[in-house]
Amino acid sequence: MEKEQRTYDETIEQHEDAQSEQASEEQVENEETQQEEKDELALAYEKIAQLEAKLAETENRFLRLHADFDNYRRRVRLDMEAAEKYRAQSLVSDLLPILDNFERALQVQVEDEKAKSLLQGMEMVYRSLIEALKKEGVEAIESVGKPFDPHVHQAVMQVDDQNYEPNTVVEEFQKGYKLKDRVIRPAMVKVNQ
Numbered sequence: 001m002e003k004e005q006r007t008y009d010e011t012i013e014q015h016e017d018a019q020s021e022q023a024s025e026e027q028v029e030n031e032e033t034q035q036e037e038k039d040e041l042a043l044a045y046e047k048i049a050q051l052e053a054k055l056a057e058t059e060n061r062f063l064r065l066h067a068d069f070d071n072y073r074r075r076v077r078l079d080m081e082a083a084e085k086y087r088a089q090s091l092v093s094d095l096l097p098i099l100d101n102f103e104r105a106l107q108v109q110v111e112d113e114k115a116k117s118l119l120q121g122m123e124m125v126y127r128s129l130i131e132a133l134k135k136e137g138v139e140a141i142e143s144v145g146k147p148f149d150p151h152v153h154q155a156v157m158q159v160d161d162q163n164y165e166p167n168t169v170v171e172e173f174q175k176g177y178k179l180k181d182r183v184i185r186p187a188m189v190k191v192n193q
Contacts, residue, residue, distance in 0.1 A: 088136045089179055095133070096177060096185055102126040103175075141176035143169045143187045152176055152183055157190040164192040 106123055110116055141152045148155060148167050156173060164170055169189045176187025 085180055086182060088138075089182070089184060092133065092136065092138050092177070092179055092184055095129070099126075099129065099133075100174065102129070137180040138184070139178050141178055141183070141187045143172040143176065143189050145169065148189070148191045152178070152186055153189045153191075154186040155191045156188050158193050159190055160193050166192060168192045 102122065102125070106119065106126060108119070110119055143153060145164075146169050147165075148169055153169060153176065157171075159170055161170055168191070169187075170192050171190040172187055173190070174185075174188040177184045
């Protein structure tokens, strides 16, 4: 019986050792599994952080591109408005010397009747040309007696005249013209010091 008891005790001991060993193995496996899960979780968080950073960068680029595109559309609209507003600028610039020649021709004093009728015809053409230019927004720049403005006047001479205020336009040598609010040609003037 003692032998049986020993065998029984040994069996129980072996069984307890096996259970203890199995529990240790399970504990090691659980610890390994937990460590693997922690590692996977850390990798997942790292991946999330990377994706969030990439998303933020992409959103930032999108916002910059959107702002650039809005600026581009605004510039194109302004350019088109300016092109429409000043579409006649090159034509007007080409017509200004012709206008100057008309004004010079109309200043000539003639005595002959044929020349007078020719001069009247030229004056009619001149007035028609002036009216057509006014319809397009062209206007002469007022100069004589006005304060000198470097944006619309080009000083070619200076004089010291007590009859005029300092920095006043005394004489106009060549008319200046504006197309709407843009100076096409500044007036060439003589300015009092």
